Amino acid sequence: MLGMFYLHHTLSQRYRYCRSNGRLRQTAYEESSISERPVEVFHRVFLKEIERSGRIHELSMIARYKLLSGQLLKDGAMGIKMLFKGKLKLVPTGIKGKKEIKKLFKDTGSVQ
Amino acid sequence: MKVTVYPGCSLESTASEYMHSLTTVFTLMDIEIEELKDWNCCGASLAIPRSDMVITLTSKIIRMALEAGANAIITACPLCHTNLDTIQREAAVLTDVELNLPVIFITELMAFAFGEENLSALWNRHFINPAKILEEAVEAGC
Numbered sequence: 001m002l003g004m005f006y007l008h009h010t011l012s013q014r015y016r017y018c019r020s021n022g023r024l025r026q027t028a029y030e031e032s033s034i035s036e037r038p039v040e041v042f043h044r045v046f047l048k049e050i051e052r053s054g055r056i057h058e059l060s061m062i063a064r065y066k067l068l069s070g071q072l073l074k075d076g077a078m079g080i081k082m083l084f085k086g087k088l089k090l091v092p093t094g095i096k097g098k099k100e101i102k103k104l105f106k107d108t109g110s111v112q
Numbered sequence: 113m114k115v116t117v118y119p120g121c122s123l124e125s126t127a128s129e130y131m132h133s134l135t136t137v138f139t140l141m142d143i144e145i146e147e148l149k150d151w152n153c154c155g156a157s158l159a160i161p162r163s164d165m166v167i168t169l170t171s172k173i174i175r176m177a178l179e180a181g182a183n184a185i186i187t188a189c190p191l192c193h194t195n196l197d198t199i200q201r202e203a204a205v206l207t208d209v210e211l212n213l214p215v216i217f218i219t220e221l222m223a224f225a226f227g228e229e230n231l232s233a234l235w236n237r238h239f240i241n242p243a244k245i246l247e248e249a250v251e252a253g254c
Contacts, residue, residue: 065160
């Protein structure tokens with residue numbers, strides 16, 4: 001039991017979860033089949049939205065995702081209902097440090 | 113009224129300290145929590161690119177909660193909350209079973225329990241409005 005705890009502790013300290021997850025995701029993209037393309041597009045649009053404005057504005061992100069994925073009409077009714085329920089904000093709220101965010105992305109590799 | 117807690121994947125792993133504090137809050141509120149047994153992931157942000165998959169995953173969770181006799185699901189993850197609440201009508205069409213289970217966020221439950229009265233606007237934002245079930249719980253002395 002103590003050994004398991006030590007192993008977990010050691011792994012937690014040394015294992016770089018974010019980097020490993022990112023690498024796994026990248027590998028998945030590279031090896032993905034055509035049917036998984038929407039997921040790849042979504043992740044790219046998600047990151048691009050953060051790079052652009054520092055926060056996620058769902059409506060902008062969904063619009064961009066739909067244009068790039070070609071799924072223009074999919075889940076449209078759900079989107080309209082969410083809009084009426086007040087779950088999607090019409091106007092994005094930006095942040096002051098957009099330049100810093102852009103620099104962070106530039107330093108770590110901009111989203112294609 | 114029987115509620116079941118759906119922690120979601122993050123509270124089970126990377127945000128386990130959040131689950132710990134949540135359990136403490138429930139204890140302070142004198143609420144005995146019962147975690148939904150054998151729950152699965154709600155599909156998270158795949159709701160946008162793979163809504164079919166998320167409908168399948170969430171409908172399984174809702175059906176398990178209903179089978180466990182729950183009148184509502186409590187969650188503390190915003191994404192889990194959105195997925196579980198918004199997708200039930202679509203899931204009902206696909207699964208041919210009526211799914212109508214309110215999903216309440218932990219802070220909403222706290223606001224209600226602490227006596228906040230102006231919550232109707234909040235409840236109206238839900239796809240499955242929990243107001244009725246909460247009123248019934250108060251009348252039943254829960």
